[in-house]
Amino acid sequence: MAATLFFVGAVSADSDTGVKGNFQFTDSASTPGAKCGYYLDHNYTFHTMNVAPPSAWWPDRSTDSNTEHGTVGWSFKLQRSPDTSNWETIKTSPIQKATAYEDSQAPYGSATKAHFTRMKLNVDASKTVNYLWRAEIKVTWFKKSGAVLGTVTHDVVWYQANLGTHVGVSENYCYGGTT
Numbered sequence: 001m002a003a004t005l006f007f008v009g010a011v012s013a014d015s016d017t018g019v020k021g022n023f024q025f026t027d028s029a030s031t032p033g034a035k036c037g038y039y040l041d042h043n044y045t046f047h048t049m050n051v052a053p054p055s056a057w058w059p060d061r062s063t064d065s066n067t068e069h070g071t072v073g074w075s076f077k078l079q080r081s082p083d084t085s086n087w088e089t090i091k092t093s094p095i096q097k098a099t100a101y102e103d104s105q106a107p108y109g110s111a112t113k114a115h116f117t118r119m120k121l122n123v124d125a126s127k128t129v130n131y132l133w134r135a136e137i138k139v140t141w142f143k144k145s146g147a148v149l150g151t152v153t154h155d156v157v158w159y160q161a162n163l164g165t166h167v168g169v170s171e172n173y174c175y176g177g178t179t
Helices: 002-008
Strands: 015-018 034-040 044-051 069-081 088-092 096-101 119-122 132-142 148-155 158-163 166-171
Touching (some): 034 132, 044 069, 044 132, 069 119
Parallel strands (some): 034 158
Antiparallel strands (some): 034 044, 044 119, 069 096, 069 132, 132 148, 158 166
16 A cells, blocks of 8 residues: 555656665655755855655565665765756765665554655856756665665655745756846
């Protein structure tokens, strides 16, 4: 049931590889997946992307154990485009890692998920005008050796724009501002 609820909000740009545990992204109109920060100069000009962390659990790979655990990481790419079709990665956050436990006994439990925190990236505001901005999140499950076990990526759909005292929500990207 929970997996079905997750995929209701999934978009076609999401992709996955390998072996993964359960996962969820915070990304809805009521709870946007990212916040866009703006400077007020002559106009509002984009300068910061602050992204909500995903929730991730370790895969249940053995029926003989209900205490499996391992390292999961997340990062995001800050991308820009002049026209919504040619997205270019400008910066990539570091990978934030945490231990996750399988959730076979309590699916999607808060005690067993990797405890991640929000991350943000700043850009030179003078280079943001006339672009659209978005975030692409990547979750990675790691083998004990450090090699990749599996991944899932998600293009954030909902953005909160903080423009002084005005807060708005936009779909698919944030505006960079205009000259």
